[in-house]
Amino acid sequence: MTPQEIEAFFERLAALDPHPTTELEYATPFQLLAAVVLSAQATDKSVNEATRTLFAVAPDARAMVALGEEGIARHIRRIGLYRSKAKHLHELSRRLLETTGGEIPDDRAFLESLPGVGRKTANVVLNTLFGHPVIAVDTHIFRVANRTGLAPGKTVRAVEEALTARVPPRFRRHAHHWLILLGRYTCTARAPRCDVCPVQDLCHWPHKARHRQEDADVHPQP
Incomplete structure (x- = not known):
């Protein structure tokens, strides 16, 4: 995409x-951090269903430690990799209690040192809680960035760096969520809904462009 197309792309989403x-x-x-850790390779819907009961009995780090790894696991069985996630969440809570009293610091290095927290999870927390203009690249954003031509890249980190460089500063604060929602509900992996996409005319997806040309051939302009 050209800079002008990118500007229009985000203006429409905004x-x-x-x-x-x-x-x-x-x-x-604390609950946001816990939910994001649980959301790896899981849908937000399944995580919300699990955390409604989990947070009812363990709303903070101290209660999560007291609940124990097995107790956590019982609440999150419906989520993939629940055993390892229960272990991570229990240990994460223990470390938070020991180092910050259970508070979540505005500190990337500290967040990434916690069990189950990688760069993507840290970016979500830094963006959502503290307003940092960072972009957490998940499968949806990776697909949208590559498919549309917004910020192509072969790796998650390459796409993150390309987006950081190409998204205009005034849109960077919310770009993460706009792109996730676009990928989740419109620019889906299978059968993308190009017919209702608000930025379809700006998209550089070759498949879409080919079908647009085929449609023009069948229905030429007068």
Whole structure:
């Protein structure tokens, strides 16, 4: 995409949803971090179903430690990799208690040192809780960035760096959520809904362009 196309791309997404946010349910910073850790390779819907009961009995780091690894596991069985996630969440909570009293710091290095927290999870927390203009590249964003021509890259980190360089600063704060929602509900992996996409005319996806040309051939302009 050209800089002009990228500007128009985000202007439209911003007009449709000026204040996007995560679809994960949480009431505190600790609960957001826990939910994001649980969301790896899982849908937000399945995580929300699990955390509604989990957070009812363990709303903070101290209660999560007291609940124990097995107790956590019982609440998150419906989520993939629940055993390892229960272990991570229990250890993460213990470390938070020991180092910050259970608080979530605005510190990337510290966040990435916690069990189950990688760069993507840290980016979600830094963006959603602290307003950092960072972009957490998940499968949806990776697909949208490559498919549309917005910020092509062969790796997650390459796409993140390309987006950081190409997204205009005034849109960078919310770009993460706009792109996730676009990928989740419109620019889907299978059968993307190009007919209702608000940025379809800016998209550089070769498959879409080919079908647009075929349609023009069948229905030429007068």
